[in-house]
Amino acid sequence: MPDHAVTFRLISKDGDARRGELSTPHGTVQTPTFMPVGTLGTVKGVDIERLAETQAEMVLGNTYHLALRPGEKVVSKLGGLHEMSGWQGPMLTDSGGFQVFSLAKVRDIDEEGVRFKSHIDGSRIELTPERSVEIQEHLGADVAMVLDEVVSLPSTRDNVESAMHRSLRWAERCQNAASRSDQSLFGIVQGGLDEELRRESAEGLVSLDFAGYAIGGLSVGEPAEDMYRTISATAPYLPTDRPRYLMGVGTPNDLLEAVSRGVDMFDCVMPTRNGRNALAFTDEGPLRLRNAKHAEDTRPLQEGCPCLACRRHSRGYIRHLFQAKEMLGPMLVSLCNLTYYQRLMQGIRDSIEQGNFEEFKAEKQAGWAKG
């Protein structure tokens, strides 16, 4: 087994919260980190230079979506996901598993893989561990994810257990299929909300020696406390010298709670999806810009925020943009929310370094509760 292309260095701890650094072929990433989601090779409504202004360091692309449009071979002909999208920093692609289970129609799953119909044109597609790796190698992100079998919760323990075991076998197949020396594979811990299954999954993956470990199958509708408990039950079984990535999470509060339980990496569509829906995250909680009370408000979305929306525009103007269905509304609030998330992560990193993460967390939570 060659050295991993992507490595992690733990810099300091504050309680279970970890301050670290991820090294990738396209640069280093300070952790804890939040990755904006660039589903189809673009973070929706945010151009590549504005995205860099948010201080994002690593961007996620969705294998399922890119394999359907424009197709991984086109991405490859356009130079790979970095070159095509213009993002020259670190990138990660998921395996496509989650989208197959949430978006595709008529799924037929067995030990070999999963066959489904495209949600775009209904065409029949097969995704196996080997095929997922092949697609991700064409895309060429720094981090690729193993294909896992995702179970929607609630489910029976038998279902969760057998999917977890199958995911372990698929993880090994992904590892055997991987051939790019400039790309590392992360394993994905499964096991639903069952602490024993989570431990078994983590130990099984760790014995395979992945460059990093994701906690998958969470934030799928379960209560937040269940998610936090499951993270707490999983993290102790992951090696300290590898990054821990909580997939698809979450709210600003989720990030704080997960960091306090030892998570290093996140991705989520919340800042952009909510931005497109006129909801701005602020230190006083969410701002719903369609509310008429903002119509003549000359204040920025968030006092002190360095983003274009806050530097140049008022709440009243941005509300007007949404009322008038102008593209600039979604563009500006997406940008502001991504900036909010990155500033939150910067505050998290600083407070871990300074040994006052819990105070930082309590202060943020108090502000949100006031709103």
Added chain:
Amino acid sequence: MPDHAVTFRLISKDGDARRGELSTPHGTVQTPTFMPVGTLGTVKGVDIERLAETQAEMVLGNTYHLALRPGEKVVSKLGGLHEMSGWQGPMLTDSGGFQVFSLAKVRDIDEEGVRFKSHIDGSRIELTPERSVEIQEHLGADVAMVLDEVVSLPSTRDNVESAMHRSLRWAERCQNAASRSDQSLFGIVQGGLDEELRRESAEGLVSLDFAGYAIGGLSVGEPAEDMYRTISATAPYLPTDRPRYLMGVGTPNDLLEAVSRGVDMFDCVMPTRNGRNALAFTDEGPLRLRNAKHAEDTRPLQEGCPCLACRRHSRGYIRHLFQAKEMLGPMLVSLCNLTYYQRLMQGIRDSIEQGNFEEFKAEKQAGWAKG
């Protein structure tokens, strides 16, 4: 009559093409100039800093649209159109006349003004010359336009003539109603395609002494040759020390032809509307990005273009964005088209100064014809 807030200085001529400078309370504008259209206080899909990067100097806002949403009083409470939109350079608002005639339902027009139903919510609204000026003074652009009666062509000479005469009377009422010392009013020459009526309209307006003169009622479906002929028949009756503004025009070729006939200012939605529809203007003619032949093309939209789209992205990627219905597609091509128009205007200004405007025009036209 006080001195005009907006003044024009003719710097040089090349044939009938004019190189000049417009001075406004919010800065100077080099002419010939093209104004991007910010209908509702935003140029669609382009943020205010990217807009400045295109080298645009003056932006247009639409009185009709802004009066309906968010309403001119809200604009005023948000600091006026400059402060609200974030555009600190020169601005111009139209009078609302053209939109009333093209968008509003159930129009009832008489000497007093026009009553219509909002195209948004069907509410009844009255627009008179005095009311148009009042709204535009709330908006606070550097240049306001007189309310005119727009006749759709073809029409009878009697209709065109009586609308032209009424427009002259309305122009005088606008002038009498105007009270802001930091805003100048431009008259609008009407008269359809009738050269005699155009002369009468121009002379009538000039006797009222406006800060500038627009040529209105063109680019409404008539053949391009009729438009060019009408411009040629109007310009000689306009004073050389005032700017000439051809409203709602046009294609890159229209700009060249109108400049060669003495026009100084333009506005048009073409760069942004076409940009949203995946059509990019280039020196080799329009590029239709939905065409499959661009799928794997790694070239930029326009070689040598300094815009973000061309600096960072390929034709193949931008095509993918349109196929996937990503907002970034319209954002990038709108930006590229606005940059194309501004670079064309820069080339026009340079060539007039250098005395080789006709060569420049012929060279551009030859390039477009090849595409």
